[in-house]
Amino acid sequence: xxxxxxxxxxxxxxxxxxxxxxxxxxxxxxxxxxxxxxxxxxxxxxxxxxxxxxxxxxxxxxxxxxxxxxxxxxxxxxxxxxxxxxxxxxxxxxxxxxxxxxxxxxxxxxxxxxxxxxxxxxxxxxxxxxxxxxxxxxxxxxxxxxxxxxxxxxxxxxxxxxxxxxxxxxxxxxxxxxxxxxxxxxxxxxxxxxxxxxxxxxxxxxxxxxxxxxxxxxxxxxxxxxxxxxxxxxxxxxxxxxxxxxxxxxxxxxxxxxxxxxxxxxxxxxxxxxxxxxxxxxxxxxxxxxxxxxxxxxxxxxxxxxxxxxxxxxxxxxxxxxxxxxxxxxxxxxxxxxxxxxxxxxxxxxxxxxxxxxxxxxxxxxxxxxxxxxxxxxxxxxxxxxxxxxxxxxxxxxxxxxxxxxxxxxxxxxxxxxxxxxxxxxxxxxxxxxxxxxxxxxxxxxxxxxxxxxxxxxxxxxxxxxxxxxxxxxxxxxxxxxxxxxxxxxxxxxxxxxxxxxxxxxxxxxxxxxxxxxxxxxxxxxxxxxxxxxxxxxxxxxxxxxxxxxxxxxxxxxxxxxxxxxxxxxxxxxxxxxxxxxxxxxxxxxxxxxxxxxxxxxxxxxxxxxxxxxxxxxxxxxxxxxxxxxxxxxxxxxxxxxxxxxxxxxxxxxxxxxxxxxxxxxxxxxxxxxxxxxxxxxxxxxxxxxxxxxxxxxxxxxxxxxxxxxxxxxxxxxxxxxxxxxxxxxxxxxxxxxxxxxxxxxxxxxxxxxxxxxxxxxxxxxxxxxxxxxxxxxxxxxx
Numbered sequence: 001x002x003x004x005x006x007x008x009x010x011x012x013x014x015x016x017x018x019x020x021x022x023x024x025x026x027x028x029x030x031x032x033x034x035x036x037x038x039x040x041x042x043x044x045x046x047x048x049x050x051x052x053x054x055x056x057x058x059x060x061x062x063x064x065x066x067x068x069x070x071x072x073x074x075x076x077x078x079x080x081x082x083x084x085x086x087x088x089x090x091x092x093x094x095x096x097x098x099x100x101x102x103x104x105x106x107x108x109x110x111x112x113x114x115x116x117x118x119x120x121x122x123x124x125x126x127x128x129x130x131x132x133x134x135x136x137x138x139x140x141x142x143x144x145x146x147x148x149x150x151x152x153x154x155x156x157x158x159x160x161x162x163x164x165x166x167x168x169x170x171x172x173x174x175x176x177x178x179x180x181x182x183x184x185x186x187x188x189x190x191x192x193x194x195x196x197x198x199x200x201x202x203x204x205x206x207x208x209x210x211x212x213x214x215x216x217x218x219x220x221x222x223x224x225x226x227x228x229x230x231x232x233x234x235x236x237x238x239x240x241x242x243x244x245x246x247x248x249x250x251x252x253x254x255x256x257x258x259x260x261x262x263x264x265x266x267x268x269x270x271x272x273x274x275x276x277x278x279x280x281x282x283x284x285x286x287x288x289x290x291x292x293x294x295x296x297x298x299x300x301x302x303x304x305x306x307x308x309x310x311x312x313x314x315x316x317x318x319x320x321x322x323x324x325x326x327x328x329x330x331x332x333x334x335x336x337x338x339x340x341x342x343x344x345x346x347x348x349x350x351x352x353x354x355x356x357x358x359x360x361x362x363x364x365x366x367x368x369x370x371x372x373x374x375x376x377x378x379x380x381x382x383x384x385x386x387x388x389x390x391x392x393x394x395x396x397x398x399x400x401x402x403x404x405x406x407x408x409x410x411x412x413x414x415x416x417x418x419x420x421x422x423x424x425x426x427x428x429x430x431x432x433x434x435x436x437x438x439x440x441x442x443x444x445x446x447x448x449x450x451x452x453x454x455x456x457x458x459x460x461x462x463x464x465x466x467x468x469x470x471x472x473x474x475x476x477x478x479x480x481x482x483x484x485x486x487x488x489x490x491x492x493x494x495x496x497x498x499x500x501x502x503x504x505x506x507x508x509x510x511x512x513x514x515x516x517x518x519x520x521x522x523x524x525x526x527x528x529x530x531x532x533x534x535x536x537x538x539x540x541x542x543x544x545x546x547x548x549x550x551x552x553x554x555x556x557x558x559x560x561x562x563x564x565x566x567x568x569x570x571x572x573x574x575x576x577x578x579x580x581x582x583x584x585x586x587x588x589x590x591x592x593x594x595x596x597x598x599x600x601x602x603x604x605x606x607x608x609x610x611x612x613x614x615x616x617x618x619x620x621x622x623x624x625x626x627x628x629x630x631x632x633x634x635x636x637x638x639x640x641x642x643x644x645x646x647x648x649x650x651x652x653x654x655x656x657x658x659x660x661x662x663x664x665x666x667x668x669x670x671x672x673x674x675x676x677x678x679x680x681x682x683x684x685x686x687x688x689x690x691x692x693x694x695x696x697x698x699x700x701x702x703x704x705x706x707x708x709x710x711x712x713x714x715x716x717x718x719x720x721x722x723x724x725x726x727x728x729x730x731x732x733x734x735x736x737x738x739x740x741x742x743x744x745x746x747x748x749x750x751x752x753x754x755x756x757x758x759x760x761x762x763x764x765x766x767x768x769x770x771x772x773x774x775x776x777x778x779x780x781x782x783x
Contacts (some may be wrong), residue, residue, distance in 0.1 A: 067126060142540060147628050191747060221542075307328060345358070357425055360426050426450065445494065467479075476519050499535075512547060515693075520552055582673075730780070
C-alpha cells in the first residue's frame with residue numbers, strides 16, 4: 001500500500017480521496033486512476049532532456065539493458081544495427097541480454113522512464129501489451145497512475161532518423177563525458193540487476209532455524225513479489241522455497257498478497273471481468289500449500305467490492321451506490337451485493353481453507369463501499385446507516401464468507417477438517433477519528449483490530465511541530481490513535497495487531513532496510529509493553545528477509561525482559577562476530593541521525609528520497625508537480641511540505657552527516673579485526689546500505705538548494721555568489737551520482753522496491769552526470 005496518511009501523516013490508502021488527505025492538501029486533484037486514465041483530457045507537454053541530442057537518443061539510452069534492442073528497433077522503425085550503433089556512439093557498452101524474468105519484473109521501471117518520451121501507442125508496443133493490460137496495470141498495480149502524477153504527457157512518437165551536424169557533435173560530447181566520468185579502469189565488482197532474486201530464492205548454505213517470537217502473527221510483503229496480478233503467471237514464483245525458508249529464518253510467520261476479488265472468483269454480473277479466475281485460484285492454493293510447509297501463512301488484501309463503471313448500472317441500477325466520476329459503488333447495503341461478497345470469499349476459502357487470513361481496508365485505498373471515501377451521505381441506503389454500521393457490517397460479511405467457506409470445504413469430503421480457517425483482520429486505516437467507538441463493537445468477535453502504530457505521534461523537527469501518520473522509522477511509536485483504538489478493541493474482546501514498518505519506509509523506500517536499529521528495536525519494545533498480539537511488519541516495502549531489522553523485532557518479541565541494547569547486541573553477534581559491538585554503536589548513530597529526518601507525509605511522498613541523485617535537475621521550472629513516490633521533478637514546494645526551505649535542507653544534511661560520520665567511525669573501528677568470511681561479507685553489505693542512505697539524503701538536500709538558488713537568479717540577488725553555489729552543488733551531485741552508481745552496480749538490492757521495481761538503474765546515474773555536466777558547461781556560463 002503505498003501510503004498517504006493524515007496531514008501529520010496519512011498513508012497511501014487514504015490518498016484516493018479521504019477527508020484527511022483533503023484537509024492536508026494532499027488529495028491528488030480528485031483524479032480517477034481507473035480505466036481510461038490515458039485520455040486526451042490530460043494533455044500536457046513532456047519535460048525536455050537537453051543533455052541528449054534528441055528524444056530518440058534519450059529513448060535508446062533509457063531503455064538500454066532493460067528492453068531488447070530488437071524491440072527498440074521495432075518500436076522506432078529502425079534496424080537493430082542502427083540502434084546498436086546509436087548506443088555505441090553515446091559510449092554505451094554492448095547491451096546485456098534481457099532475461100525473461102528481468103522483463104517480467106521491470107515493467108514499472110520501463111513505464112516510468114518512458115512516461116515523458118512515448119505516446120500511449122508506442123508505450124504499449126514497447127511492452128508488448130494490449131491497451132486493456134496497460135490500463136489494468138495503471139489502475140491495480142499499487143496505484144501506478146497516481147505515482148506517475150495522474151497525467152500522461154502528450155508525447156509525439158519517437159521514430160528513427162539519421163542525424164548529423166549539432167546532434168552528431170552532441171553524441172561525441174556524451175561519449176567523451178562517459179569516458180571521463182566512468183573510466184573502464186575504475187569499474188569494480190558488478191552484480192546484475194535482480195541478482196538478489198536468485199540469491200534469496202536459493203536455500204541458505206547453512207540450515208537456519210526459524211526465529212520464534214511472542215508476536216503472532218508476524219507478516220510482511222514478499223521482498224520481490226509482484227503486486228498487480230501475481231497469481232496469474234505461474235512462471236514467476238512469488239515465493240520460491242529458498243525464499244520462504246529465509247523468511248521464516250528472519251522471524252516472519254506470514255506474508256500477504258494483493259488480490260482483486262473479481263479476478264480471483266467469478267463476477268456474477270459480468271463473467272468477462274473474471275477471465276482466468278480458476279487459474280488464479282488454483283495458483284493460490286498451490287502457494288498456500290507450499291508456504292505452509294515452511295511455516296509461512298498467506299494473508300490476502302481485501303478492499304472490496306470495487307467500483308464499477310456507470311455503464312454497468314444501466315443494466316443493474318438497483319446496485320448503484322455513491323458515484324465518483326465515471327464510476328459508482330456496488331452498494332453493500334444491497335442484499336445481492338452482500339451475497340456476492342459472502343459467496344466470493346466462501347469460494348476462495350472452500351478451495352484454500354489453510355489461508356492464514358484476510359485483512360480488510362474499508363475506508364480509503366480503492367473506492368469500495370459507499371462510505372469508503374466519506375461520501376456515504378449521497379447513498380439513500382447507507383446514509384441512513386451511517387459509516388460505522390456500514391463498515392462493521394461489511395467486515396461481518398467478510399467473516400460470514402470465511403465461515404461459510406470452511407463449512408463448504410468440510411461438506412466437500414473433508415468432514416474431519418479441524419483447522420480454524422482464515423483469520424479476519426479489520427484494519428482501521430482511514431477511519432475517521434471517533435469511528436472506532438461505533439465500528440469495533442459491531443466487528444466479529446473472532447476478528448482482530450489492526451492499527452498503524454505510529455499514527456498521530458507528535459514530533460518536532462528543526463523547530464517545526466508535526467505529527468506522524470505512517471511509514472516512519474524516524475519516529476518511534478506507538479502513537480495516541482493506535483492506543484485509543486486498541487483500548488476499544490480490548491474492551492470488546494478483540495485481539496490487537498500493530499502495523500509498523502520494520503525494514504524501511506517511504507522515508508527511504510529504495511533500500512532493503514534502513515539500519516536505524518535502535519529506533520526499530522525501541523518500537524518493538526514499546527509494542528511488547530502494550531501487549532500487542534501480532535504485527536504486520538510492512539506494506540510492500542521493507543520485506544527483505546536478511547535484514548537485521550526484522551531479526552531484532554523477533555528477538556524483542558521472544559524475550560519479555562530483553563532491552564533494546566541487548567536485542568541489538570544479540571543480532572550483531574550472530575552477524576558480525578568481533579565487529580558486533582562496533583556495529584551496535586553505529587546503529588545508535590544511524591538511529592540518532594534518522595530522528596532528524598524532516599518527516600511529513602508530503603515529504604515522504606513527494607521528495608525524491610527514493611531516487612536521490614537519479615532525479616534530474618532543470619535550468620528552468622518544469623511546471624510539473626512531484627508525484628507520490630514516483631517522479632520528483634523540481635517541485636521543492638511540495639517536497640518540503642510544512643518545512644521552510646532552509647530548515648528542510650538543513651535537516652536532510654543533518655541526517656546525511658550523521659550517517660556518514662557514524663559510518664566513518666565504524667570503518668575505523670573494524671579495520672584490521674579478524675572476521676570470518678560470512679561476517680566480513682555481511683558487514684560490507686551493511687556499510688553499503690548505510691552509505692546509500694546518506695547519499696540519497698545528501699542529494700535531496702543538494703537538489704533542494706539547487707532549485708532555490710536557480711530560482712534566485714531571477715530575483716536580482718548577487719548573481720556571482722548564486723552561480724558559485726550552483727556550480728558547487730552540480731559538482732557534488734556528480735560525485736554522489738558516481739558513488740551511487742558504484743554502490744548499485746555492486747549491490748542489486750539498492751534502488752529496488754517491490755511495487756515500484758527499480759527506482760533507478762546504473763545508466764540513470766550516468767545520465768544524471770550528463771545532466772549536471774550539461775548544466776555546468778552549456779547553461780551556467782550563460783545565465
